[in-house]
Amino acid sequence: MTADLAEHAHHLLRAMVTDPYGDFSPSVYETARLVSLLPALAGHADRVAFLLGQQAADGGWGGPEGYGLLPTLSATEALLTEFRRTGAPAAAAAAEQGLRALFTRWGPDLRVRLPDTVAVEILVPSLVSELNAHLDALTADDIVLAGGRRLPHPEGTHPALLEELRRLAEAGQALPDKILHSLEALGPAAHGAGFARPGENGLGCSPAATAAWLGGDVAAGRPGVRYLENVQARHGGAVPVAAPLTVFERSWVLSTFADAGLAVTVPDEVLDGLAAEIGPHGLAGGAGLPPDADDTSTALYALAAQGRPHPLDCLREYHVDGHFCTYPDERTPSVTTNAHVLQALCANGPSEVAGRVASWIVDQQHPDGSWTDKWHASPYYATARCFLALAGSGRGVTARERALRWIATTQRPDGSWGRWQGTFEETAYAVQVLARAGEPWADEAAARGCAFLLSWPEAAHPPLWHDKDLYTPGRIVRAEGIAALHLARRRPRIAALLTRLEPAPAERTA
Structure with missing residues (x-):
């Protein structure tokens, strides 16, 4: 024996x-960021299918307790983006279930004890703001989801810090190296950020951060594109968290x-x-x-x-x-x-x-x-x-x-x-x-x-x-x-x- x-x-x-690359499980959070940020990357349909297949019976994603909040926010935002981009009914239905799960699991105030995961204090408010922007745009088109409610910023998150980081990035200032792993939190300010540049292993050891820097451009030869093509191969389109x-x-x-x-x-x-x-x-x-x-x-x-x-x-x-x-x-x-x-x-x-x-x-x-x-x-x-x-x-x-x-x-x-x-x-x-x-x-x-x-x-x-x-x-x-x-x-x-x-x-x- x-x-x-x-x-x-x-x-x-x-x-x-x-x-x-190492043997690491696929990430709902990270895969959803690629769906939202980089639809032109090969494997997009497989990533959407992965998100749909990972949705739980209650409409959410991710682990128990507060561990489900960030992946549910990420997947819901990605599928709303996909719906607004393509009109896909399956994406719309799953996104609506995701919104319902957010309010069902954690209530209208999103009262949740956030786990001490990487950059949770800025990633959560980033996605809350993006989801609310989607809901505002849909309401303007007479499409009302989640009963017209909007998501609050949960206690323990730091939206003011996020805004300050975005302001610094937009002004061209360099941010600490540890921010690179979660660069996608900066929104449009991450696109082509001068203080960072992907290499053969992407940016910040993160598919999502690399996608955010690329800003939708997957032209052949662009730094980071080959990395994203390679890193999705193990899981058929889905990507690991790092x-x-x-x-x-x-x-x-x-x-x-x-x-x-x-x-x-x-x-x-x-x-x-x-x-x-x-x-x-x-x-x-x-x-x-x-x-x-x-x-x-x-x-x-x-x-x-x-x-x-x-x-x-x-x-x-x-x-x-x-x-x-x-x-x-x-x-x-x-x-x-x-x-x-x-x-x-x-x-x-x-x-x-x-x-x-x-x-x-x-x-x-x-x-x-x-x-x-x-x-x-x-x-x-x-x-x-x-x-x-x-x-x-x-x-x-x-x-x-x-x-x-x-x-x-x-x-x-x-x-x-x-x-x-x-x-x-x-x-x-x-x-x-x-x-x-x-x-x-x-x-x-x-x-x-x-x-x-x-x-x-x-x-x-x-x-x-x-x-x-x-x-x-x-x-x-x-x-x-x-x-x-x-x-x-x-x-x-x-x-x-x-x-x-x-x-x-x-x-x-x-």
């Missing part, structure tokens, strides 16, 4: 090496296998490529993104685990007030960024800084024993990352015990774990923690979790990761499952329990 897992891991690595993200994907997969003690042969070109990306400010998760401490520390840990240690000086500028920021001037700190930094620091030996970071992570733990984070919707991701980093540092014993108790009490009857439902990914995080506990009760819970992992159907994994909307990094999720099963099978008691629970006829690791 262990050999089978090793083969799964090597197969994943081989596929990763030959993929220039691409290419090869540095992120490779760093996470390699560090996951290393942390689980799963020996894999990593091609030199992968390690050379990661090392080459590290500059004085670290590295970025993908082309067009600014460097950040999360990707930098994960890559440093992965390289050290493969016998390729790199100096940690590039992390110094992210050290603030006893912890590390993901990038300068961020709105909220990230516990998982600090967990990854702690792993990178400990890979280079004990230090005072590592002790302060560990203490900061412990201080962020919730009373129930879990952690939550800005980069992922699930507390199981954040809890596993913090637990594993603290365990590797030898610190936070009490915090780790509390995390174990929380995981034990939240296992579902079918052996899984999950925020909204039991999932392969979240169960993998829980099993990784339990397999390190060394307690009989933890072994039993881990075995039941492994049985759930092995029974997971060959189906898409629900999106749980934060960008502009929720997404799934497919290879990273599969790597987490492989790591969980490997850790569990290294414990004889879990392996023995699993033998009795394992589904027939064959092992599956999703």
